Each structure stands twice: as structure tokens, then as C-alpha cells.
Amino acid sequence: MLMGKGGVGKTTLASAIAVDLARRGLPVHLTTSDPAAHLQETLDGVLDHLTVSRIDPHAETERYRQHVLETKGAQLDDQGRALLEEDLRSPCTEEIAVFQAFSRIIREAGKQFVVMDTAPTGHTLLLLDATGAYHREVARQMQTGAHYLTPMMQLQDSRQTKVLIATLAETTPVLEAANLQNDLRRAGIEPWAWIVNNSIAATPVKSPLLQQRAHNELREIEAIANQHAPRYAVVPLLQEEPVGITRLQHLANPGQ
Incomplete structure (x- = not known):
């Protein structure tokens, strides 16, 4: 999961990581x-295994509304x-719908690599708040000793989830x-880990x-x-x- 404030390059970094994994033949x-991310424009191509x-949010909210109306x-x-x-x-309906979509994607990590470019910090923390609230409610309702696995538990498991904080080498x-x-x-x-993006210190300049x-x-x-x-x-x-499969691959592995 790539996290950080807006404008630090999370979409590009997430795309580069995903391309590198897919190039290794991994799903x-x-x-x-x-909502402001443009993954397809950043990739500018297709790749096997990716x-x-x-x-x-709008599509997920409408899907959730239709499901509730058709059931309840x-x-x-x-x-x-x-x-x-x-x-x-x-x-609240949008919050629930986005959380459910977020949870579905997290569950996929059991069978393939999931690389997530998250929304800017404030929106992501709200989503994590919802994830935490759901976890606490499940824990409250479960009987003592019962086995359960919530999205928050998956995020807290360092063997399954690697959170990368993206930033720039500037004070703020x-x-x-x-x-x-x-x-x-x-x-x-x-x-x-942290990723310091767009560093001038790592670039030869005159x-x-x-x-x-x-x-x-x-x-x-x-x-x-x-x-x-x-x-x-x-x-x-x-x-x-770094737009396109080739440049993203080079960003992930400059020597290749």
C-alpha cells in the first residue's frame, strides 16, 4: 500500500512496483x-499478469444502494x-460502500499481489477509521476464542501487508x-519503508x-x-x- 499526501507520486510509484512484479511473472x-489517480494513463499500455x-466512490455507492434495495x-x-x-x-452510505470495496480488494491478497495507490492522507485515514470500527464491532460480537479475520487484522499483519510511505525531501x-x-x-x-520521491540530491545537477x-x-x-x-x-x-511500461520498469530497476 502506497500512502502519503497528495502530489508526492504515489500513483507512479505504485505503478512501477506493480509493473516490476508482473514482469517477474507474478499475478x-x-x-x-x-478518485484523482490515473493508473491507465500512467501505465499507457497492458502487461501480462497485471x-x-x-x-x-460513486459507482460503489450505487452498487451498494441497489444491493440493499434488492435485498432488504x-x-x-x-x-x-x-x-x-x-x-x-x-x-454514511458512501463510506460503507467504499469500505466494502476496499475490503474485497484486501481479501484478494491471499491469492495474488495487490498493489494499492491510496487516496491522499486525510481520505485514507477516514477509510482506516471505518476499517477499525468494523474490526471492533466484529470482535465485540464474536464469542471468546472464536476465530475471525478482519481487514484491519490483515493490514496489521506485517507478513501480508507492506505499507510504503511516499514523501518528498522537503520539510513539510x-x-x-x-x-x-x-x-x-x-x-x-x-x-x-519510506520512499523519497523526485529527489534532486540523487540526480547529477550543475x-x-x-x-x-x-x-x-x-x-x-x-x-x-x-x-x-x-x-x-x-x-x-x-x-x-515515468509514463509507460518501459519507463516504469526502469524506475523500479534502473539497472535493467
């Missing part, structure tokens, strides 16, 4: 919960059905990434201005290494946008 499902999807609403009279339809127009993005990490830890989710920016980045990268992330990667700023 991969690349998906996004970010499936692409997105969680569309099937036996209601006109007045009861009208009340149910009014209830389904609540903002690093601070926001650190706050996100603290929020995740409070939810029992330990990030696996301009005095860019050299100064590269020098400033080194301070932030050092802070990440010493204070926040025992495991991290630095992705250089590229001359060309």
Missing part, C-alpha cells in the same frame, strides 16, 4: 482508492421502501509523512540553484534515515515523466 492487481482497477427492500411496502431509499442517501512533506506514520502506529500498522536544493534535501533525507525510517529508498528526479 498482480494494481488498484487505487484515489490487472488494473479503481475504487470509484424487496419485502417492504411503498412507505418502507421510501424510508429505506431516504436512508441510503445519507453520506516529511513532517506530514511522520504524522501519518504516527497515526498508522496508533492503529497498530507499522510502515515497512545549476547552482539546483545544487543548493540538493544540499537542502540531504538534511531531510538524513532526518528520515535517523529519526523515521530504518528502511527507505530515494528515487531521483527524472528528465522525463
